[in-house]
Amino acid sequence: MARAVDRDxxxxxxxEASTRRFAQSGFDATSMDDLALAAGVSKGSLYDYFRxxxxxxxxxxxxxxxQLLAASMARLAEQSDAKARLIGFADTSVQALQENIxxxxxxxxxxxxxxxxxxxERFSQAMRTLYAQFRAQVSTLVRSAQASGDLKPDVDAEALAGMMIGAVDGLLLQYWLDPSFDPRAWVKSFMNSLFSGIGS
Amino acid sequence: MARAVDRDxxxxxxxEASTRRFAQSGFDATSMDDLALAAGVSKGSLYDYFRxxxxxxxxxxxxxxxQLLAASMARLAEQSDAKARLIGFADTSVQALQENIxxxxxxxxxxxxxxxxxxxERFSQAMRTLYAQFRAQVSTLVRSAQASGDLKPDVDAEALAGMMIGAVDGLLLQYWLDPSFDPRAWVKSFMNSLFSGIGS
Amino acid sequence: MARAVDRDxxxxxxxEASTRRFAQSGFDATSMDDLALAAGVSKGSLYDYFRxxxxxxxxxxxxxxxQLLAASMARLAEQSDAKARLIGFADTSVQALQENIxxxxxxxxxxxxxxxxxxxERFSQAMRTLYAQFRAQVSTLVRSAQASGDLKPDVDAEALAGMMIGAVDGLLLQYWLDPSFDPRAWVKSFMNSLFSGIGS
Amino acid sequence: MARAVDRDxxxxxxxEASTRRFAQSGFDATSMDDLALAAGVSKGSLYDYFRxxxxxxxxxxxxxxxQLLAASMARLAEQSDAKARLIGFADTSVQALQENIxxxxxxxxxxxxxxxxxxxERFSQAMRTLYAQFRAQVSTLVRSAQASGDLKPDVDAEALAGMMIGAVDGLLLQYWLDPSFDPRAWVKSFMNSLFSGIGS
DNA sequence: CATGAATGAGATTTCATTCAT
DNA sequence: AATGAATGAAATCTCATTCAT
Known part of the structure; x- marks a missing residue:
């Protein structure tokens, strides 16, 4: 037997180390040397584990x-009433990313x-799939809430799902650029507005 | 004089050529040679015009x-009621980017x-400023609409502005990834929901 | 005892496996990993058997x-007349390599x-020795044929041996590059010409 | 205008420098750094001139x-009688390579x-073509000599050409390995034997 | 003004060899 | 005796920038 290692x-x-370094300097500005150093392994090992x-x-x-997905999706399944689940989804998504900003x-x-x-191809496909999954989850939730009478029946579920997910996404970008405001408060306030309407 | 016009x-x-190439291949994967070729000038000229x-x-x-900003802001100043101006802002922003996707x-x-x-520093500062400008414009509009009784007074104007801008931003990303859906329809549907509320 | 047999x-x-791989890809383009895999042993074992x-x-x-040498030399020692032995040597050399092309x-x-x-040093020495052996064998044969009157006495035995061996060598290279022709037929035809002369 | 250089x-x-270095150390053991140094140019320039x-x-x-080809072929066209031209071809080929050993x-x-x-693919194709050219030249010469009655009509021209070229090739390898003998003397002696026959 | 040849630091990747198990 | 994980030197190639013309 060769050196016994826990490959996992x-x-x-x-x-972990690589994600940290990529986040700090970006893909191109991070060299394999950096990554090996940060991970405490040799450059050769990097190629042992990744092509x-x-x-x-x-x-x-x-x-x-x-990691984010697990956290974000958790609440979707957990709460009982539609409003709480939708708000919970948005809030947890923000929270999960905020904790890993x-x-x-x-x-x-x-x-x-x-x-x-x-x-x-590879990355746009991955993102496309990711967003499609999110939209499917949220729009399904919206439709079932419409069926049970908790949400207005004439709301376009797909559009709502896409926009809600987009809003969370866009909010996080703004928060990352300027961490001086409280994104969870914004989400809560906004979701309440969305439910009851902002028009007087 | 003529010289100055030539330079401009x-x-x-x-x-124009560089923006096109950067959009196609990204910053790092686009070489100065590429840019010079695409612009039909010599590599030396690039350094004549940019450091x-x-x-x-x-x-x-x-x-x-x-370019985007001019288009997006245009409608905000248009003479019409608050609702129309807010929806117009969102719609035009989407439209402007859609045309330059x-x-x-x-x-x-x-x-x-x-x-x-x-x-x-440089780029995050620029983005921070850009979003702050957008939020200021929109939240000002919201507050004046609240003052005139067109919008509910208890709505958090800052949060609404941030989330609306985020929603447009996030929507465009989704649209760019998957151009099969109609982002302007989603925006319209969503803005209507937002005004009248989605709760039954 | 059994151990020694196993090792051998x-x-x-x-x-066998390494020769095959080296022939396929060349020395530099064949990695020790390749060789270990092809031989069905571990990389460590390679170093157990070869420094x-x-x-x-x-x-x-x-x-x-x-392997080649054994086959090529065989006929030189056969009982027959000088002409047959020289032709046989050339023919068998070609045949042996053709079978292992x-x-x-x-x-x-x-x-x-x-x-x-x-x-x-190492490889040129080995080749030098190999060719010297071949020439010695062939020129000895030539000289004895001259002594017995089978070959003209004024032929330079060394030159003839060197050229004959060179001809076989050069022929094989051409055959390897272009296997569409019959090298043994060429050898036979050529050796006959050599014996009887091509001048009219 | 940029720096004016005589590209050729x-x-x-x-x-010239690269051929020298490749000859000394082989393809794989010669690095681009070596070549740049030997040629007195920068590594980048190497890639400016070769992909x-x-x-x-x-x-x-x-x-x-x-260079070799020019020298080798020269004599084929120059002499009048077939025997002299064939011998001249072999001799000049050897001489040309001997001068650039x-x-x-x-x-x-x-x-x-x-x-x-x-x-x-690339290199075997090149060699294949090279040898085919040589064989065509020599066999044409042989056939015309047969037509004019200078060479025996029953000699296989293709085989003779292939073997003659092979002999020169193989001789040079032996000479390169062991420069102690005179390859041109061997060629001359051998060609004479070939014309008059070695059988007594 | 404009050009594009020249530079060389620095990037990713491979691989012979070692040695803990 | 056998394994194969680990190493890191060294290879090829790219490209932003400079500057002689």
């Missing part, structure tokens, strides 16, 4: 995304990667 | 942003640049 | 050469290794 | 080959490259 543990160590730099970055994204730039890098010619 | 025209030619690659990119962003990736690159350690 | 068998397994990559390659060459590139790699600064 | 002169400077290392090596081969290893490297998986 080592992989995770690389992933190349892009794959490593993609894995960082997947890892980070999985230092890693948020990874998402910005992923968006950029989805635009870059070399990496377009 | 050449600068604009560089700017370095980052400056050129920043100028592209400023140029693109100015090929250049949208430049915004994604700017967000990424705002996160990268080397370029953070 | 394993060594041979490594040698390093160069030693392993040299052993492959020796092994391959020994897939491994022929190993010889090309050896020639290249004999030129490279790092490996020059 | 610089290209040739790179070619990559393989292209540079191929160009070295072409350049070296062109320090660069001869480049040919060995090319043969190896023709076997290596990555570069096989």
């Amino acid at each position: 543990a080592k992989r995770l160590k690389i992933l 190349n730099k892009e794959d490593l970055f993609y894995a960082c994204f997947e890892w980070f995304e999985a 230092a890693l948020y730039p990874v998402m910005l890098e992923v968006w950029a990667a989805a635009a870059k010619s070399g990496t377009r | 025209a050449k600068r604009l030619k560089i700017l 370095n690659k980052e400056d050129l990119f920043y100028a592209c962003f400023e140029w693109f942003e100015a 090929a250049l949208y990736p430049v915004m994604l690159e700017v967000w990424a640049a705002a996160a990268k350690s080397g370029t953070r | 068998a394993k060594r041979l397994k490594i040698l 390093n990559k160069e030693d392993l390659f040299y052993a492959c060459f020796e092994w391959f050469e020994a 897939a491994l022929y590139p190993v010889m090309l790699e050896v020639w290249a290794a004999a030129a490279k600064s790092g490996t020059r | 002169a610089k290209r040739l400077k790179i070619l 990559n290392k393989e292209d540079l090596f191929y160009a070295c081969f072409e350049w070296f080959e062109a 320090a660069l001869y290893p480049v040919m060995l490297e090319v043969w190896a490259a023709a076997a290596k998986s990555g570069t096989r």
